[in-house]
Amino acid sequence: MSGSPCREPGCTGSYEDGWCNVCGSPEPRQAPIEATPARPVPASADPEPDGAPGSGADPAAASGHMVATPAPGQSRQAVHAARVRRRRAGADSRRSRLGLGLTTVPDVPEGDPVEKLMTDPQVPEDRRVCPACGADVGRAAGEGEGRQQGFCPQCRAPYSFTPKLEPGELVAGQYENVGALAHGGMGWIYLGRDKNVSDRFVVLKGLLNTGDDDALDAAVAEQQFLAQVKHPLIVEIYNTVQHDGDAYTVMEHVGGRSLKQLLQDRMREAGRYTPFPVDQALAYVIEVLPAFTHLHDLGLLYCDFKPDNLIHERDGIKLIDLGGVRRQDDLESPIYGTVGYQAPEVAEVGPSVASDIYTIGRTLCVLTFEFRGYQSDYVHTLPPLSRVPAFTEHDAFYRIVARCCAPDPNDRFTSVEELRSQLVGVLRQVVAASGPERPATLSSHSPAFEPPVTTGEKLSWWELPELKRDEQDPMLDWIASHTGNDPAATYEALLSAPEESAEVFLARARAGIRVGQERWVDDAVRGLLDEDPWDWRGSWTRGLWSLSQADGDETVTAARAQEAAGHFAAVRDALPGEIAPRMALALATELAGYGSAAEQDYLRAWRTDAAYVAPAAFGLHRVRLQRDDVEGAITALDSVPASSRAHPRARWLRAELLRRRGSLADLRESMHSVRRLTLDPRQRAQFNAVLFEQALEQVTQHGPKPDWQVGEVTLTRDALQRALEKEYRVLADYTPDPQERAGLIDRANAVRPWSWT
Numbered sequence: 001m002s003g004s005p006c007r008e009p010g011c012t013g014s015y016e017d018g019w020c021n022v023c024g025s026p027e028p029r030q031a032p033i034e035a036t037p038a039r040p041v042p043a044s045a046d047p048e049p050d051g052a053p054g055s056g057a058d059p060a061a062a063s064g065h066m067v068a069t070p071a072p073g074q075s076r077q078a079v080h081a082a083r084v085r086r087r088r089a090g091a092d093s094r095r096s097r098l099g100l101g102l103t104t105v106p107d108v109p110e111g112d113p114v115e116k117l118m119t120d121p122q123v124p125e126d127r128r129v130c131p132a133c134g135a136d137v138g139r140a141a142g143e144g145e146g147r148q149q150g151f152c153p154q155c156r157a158p159y160s161f162t163p164k165l166e167p168g169e170l171v172a173g174q175y176e177n178v179g180a181l182a183h184g185g186m187g188w189i190y191l192g193r194d195k196n197v198s199d200r201f202v203v204l205k206g207l208l209n210t211g212d213d214d215a216l217d218a219a220v221a222e223q224q225f226l227a228q229v230k231h232p233l234i235v236e237i238y239n240t241v242q243h244d245g246d247a248y249t250v251m252e253h254v255g256g257r258s259l260k261q262l263l264q265d266r267m268r269e270a271g272r273y274t275p276f277p278v279d280q281a282l283a284y285v286i287e288v289l290p291a292f293t294h295l296h297d298l299g300l301l302y303c304d305f306k307p308d309n310l311i312h313e314r315d316g317i318k319l320i321d322l323g324g325v326r327r328q329d330d331l332e333s334p335i336y337g338t339v340g341y342q343a344p345e346v347a348e349v350g351p352s353v354a355s356d357i358y359t360i361g362r363t364l365c366v367l368t369f370e371f372r373g374y375q376s377d378y379v380h381t382l383p384p385l386s387r388v389p390a391f392t393e394h395d396a397f398y399r400i401v402a403r404c405c406a407p408d409p410n411d412r413f414t415s416v417e418e419l420r421s422q423l424v425g426v427l428r429q430v431v432a433a434s435g436p437e438r439p440a441t442l443s444s445h446s447p448a449f450e451p452p453v454t455t456g457e458k459l460s461w462w463e464l465p466e467l468k469r470d471e472q473d474p475m476l477d478w479i480a481s482h483t484g485n486d487p488a489a490t491y492e493a494l495l496s497a498p499e500e501s502a503e504v505f506l507a508r509a510r511a512g513i514r515v516g517q518e519r520w521v522d523d524a525v526r527g528l529l530d531e532d533p534w535d536w537r538g539s540w541t542r543g544l545w546s547l548s549q550a551d552g553d554e555t556v557t558a559a560r561a562q563e564a565a566g567h568f569a570a571v572r573d574a575l576p577g578e579i580a581p582r583m584a585l586a587l588a589t590e591l592a593g594y595g596s597a598a599e600q601d602y603l604r605a606w607r608t609d610a611a612y613v614a615p616a617a618f619g620l621h622r623v624r625l626q627r628d629d630v631e632g633a634i635t636a637l638d639s640v641p642a643s644s645r646a647h648p649r650a651r652w653l654r655a656e657l658l659r660r661r662g663s664l665a666d667l668r669e670s671m672h673s674v675r676r677l678t679l680d681p682r683q684r685a686q687f688n689a690v691l692f693e694q695a696l697e698q699v700t701q702h703g704p705k706p707d708w709q710v711g712e713v714t715l716t717r718d719a720l721q722r723a724l725e726k727e728y729r730v731l732a733d734y735t736p737d738p739q740e741r742a743g744l745i746d747r748a749n750a751v752r753p754w755s756w757t
Contacts, residue, residue, distance in 0.1 A: 097315055099283035100424065102431050108262070108312045110255035113191055113201050114178065121180035121188070122148070123161040131187075132157035163188045164206065164246060170195070172241035175204060175250060184321070191253070194238075201253040202238065205323070206246060223249050226322050229298065233291035235311075235320040254320060256313025259284060259367060263307060273370040278390050278397055279434065281367035282427045284310060284317060285360060289420040291319045292356060296416060299328050301351045305359040306341050307366055326351065340375035345409055354409035357419055361404025368397075380407065394433060396426045396604075399576035410534060421447050425577020432607040439639040443611040449580040451611040454618065454646045461513075461547040463615070464587070465580040467537060473503040487511040491520060502528055502535070509541045513548050521545045536574040543567030543584060550591050561591035579609045586619055595623040606639070614644040621653065630657055648677050659691055664705065664715060667695050671711045682734040689727040696720040721753045 006013040098105035125145075128138035130152040137159050138146040149160035165177040165188070175192040178201075182189045187206035193199045207223065223240040230236065239250040257265070259276075266274040275281075288310060295302055304324035311318045324336035335351060343351075343358035365371050365382070368390040373383070382405060385391050391398035400422055406412050413419040428444055443451065449465040469476055475497060482493040491511040497504045505528040512520025525538045543564045550560035565588035572581040586601035599620060606616035620636035634657055640650035651673050658670035671691060679687070688711075695710050696717065704716040713723040728748035735741040 117179035259307035422577035
């Protein structure tokens with residue numbers, strides 16, 4: 001645990017055990033650099049060019065510096081070639097910082113900005129609309145071309161689609177126009193050079209609604225306010241200037257390609273629509289979310305997020321086009337957005353943090369599948385699951401998009417930070433599902449759940465991960481001082497809490513579950529949801545209660561388990577990136593009799609998070625045994641890591657499964673599985689006796705194998721009989737019942753091989 005601040009742009013977390021406790025990104029590591037003491041260059045060697053002529057010594061050595069020198073007999077040319085190879089290898093193996101180290105996103109070269117200029121800057125007729133009312137303008141009436149400028153026939157406002165700046169024109173005495181880059185919703189966008197700052201490239205963007213002095217002053221003031229927004233992931237606004245009665249925003253030039261352009265590139269190369277892989281799309285969005293957090297912390301809303309406005313340059317990204325940004329308390333300014341991305345409630349109640357989250361969800365859709373009709377038939381809905389491979393292949397991805405794009409803004413994520421933590425979890429699941437089937441090797445740091453504690457193969461409700469305490473809850477210290485081992489006494493103490501906070505209600509519910517008091521649980525959950533009807537912890541608590549009651553006959557168990565599954569499914573939908581709800585849902589569906597469904601969730605947990613490998617492995621072991629898949633059950637048990645408290649139990653169960661199969665090879669492997677386990681003498685003798693009995697039966701039927709051994713015992717009849725006699729006598733020594741002890745001695749005598757005296 002280092003505790004150093006996270007280096008991800010905009011993240012406020014710190015590194016714990018190598019991972020950020022907020023954004024989940026890995027802590028950067030730098031390999032130690034070893035310095036080699038300089039050695040004198042042999043007199044016969046050529047001196048370095050910078051050395052004193054004829055000195056025969058390295059000047060760095062003379063100054064006491066540490067330098068790398070070739071080994072004896074190694075030429076300097078060889079050393080130089082090796083350095084070049086290492087540099088190239090390092091460049092080839094360097095991974096983009098996009099993807100949090102979980103996946104790889106190819107870099108995008110910067111390119112020459114002059115190559116992006118429009119050779120014939122014109123706006124296609126089908127994109128000419130009035131800037132004031134949005135009506136179609138500039139369209140051809142007959143065979144001729146439509147007018148580039150004129151007046152709107154609907155509102156009479158003037159329009160012009162001709163660039164106002166000529167190449168070479170100097171704007172505000174400082175910015176030379178190089179040419180037109182594009183025409184956007186706010187007007188023409190130009191490439192410029194800042195003549196006062198080393199001829200650096202800048203972007204000049206014209207402002208709308210500057211037809212009179214008051215409107216011009218208001219537009220300039222607004223852009224000057226946005227110029228105060230400073231964030232490494234947001235394009236920087238350098239200046240706002242006036243030129244020939246118009247206002248222009250001067251912005252940082254960002255090279256690379258927008259995600260929309262990258263999608264177009266992929267389509268041209270493949271000859272069909274080719275979306276980004278889901279993990280790559282998630283990497284883009286996860287990386288940009290700190291920029292949204294920064295804007296929201298400043299009381300601003302972005303409003304118009306879409307693939308066009310995210311630029312990938314080299315190994316980083318930038319959020320561009322702040323033209324739609326507005327204050328959260330602004331109820332009068334025009335709202336800028338894009339059909340198909342804008343949330344349905346914006347037209348009536350205006351934008352919000354929830355509507356920004358909606359645009360993020362819609363952007364994920366466009367990036368990951370061919371979203372036909374997203375601006376018409378599905379303008380405010382998602383297409384059927386069966387039509388979207390990204391949804392059917394990655395269940396968690398569908399659920400996080402569905403929550404982002406929920407019709408009711410209250411059903412969406414409450415903040416971008418919450419969304420980002422869940423997206424990181426979904427990325428882990430997607431990467432795990434896309435690779436080879438193997439157990440996870442890294443543990444995620446959940447903001448909602450403690451890691452599970454597993455000691456055996458039977459995962460019960462009390463072994464499910466516990467909820468993390470809300471450190472901001474004002475009653476947390478009071479609760480800690482009024483809780484004990486007696487749940488009934490704890491509940492009575494909690495009834496006198498000076499304030500009924502969420503943690504007080506949850507503590508009461510935990511006490512009710514432990515003593516089987518349903519009324520206590522119901523009252524606590526009701527109080528929790530009265531404070532926040534969308535608090536998913538209410539569903540989690542109800543699920544735990546139902547699962548705790550699933551211990552009656554088969555019918556009662558199945559019914560209670562189904563109730564629990566419904567509650568845990570609600571938590572899974574609310575937190576798609578969390579593994580704990582998956583584990584809880586797997587256990588509930590297993591108890592309800594749905595082994596296949598349980599296996600899928602156990603597998604997701606097993607592949608995604610190292611903290612869940614052991615409990616998920618035991619779950620896989622159980623459901624596979626139910627369908628007589630012994631090999632699959634053994635494979636699952638083999639994945640329980642040696643560091644787990646449950647590892648000895650896994651080895652024991654593995655040995656039992658192998659022993660039951662009964663072949664000599666299985667018996668040998670079974671003995672090997674328990675060889676290093678700490679067992680009491682009676683338990684080990686009992687296991688050995690049963691195993692030797694089976695081996696003796698196999699040898700009797702199929703003949704000896706003198707070149708094989710089970711443990712230290714050769715697989716011959718005589719050796720097995722002697723070993724079996726010994727184990728019977730050990731069992732007799734540890735058996736307190738006289739009759740049972742006598743029976744064991746009789747069996748030892750009976751199995752003892754004949755000997756000549």
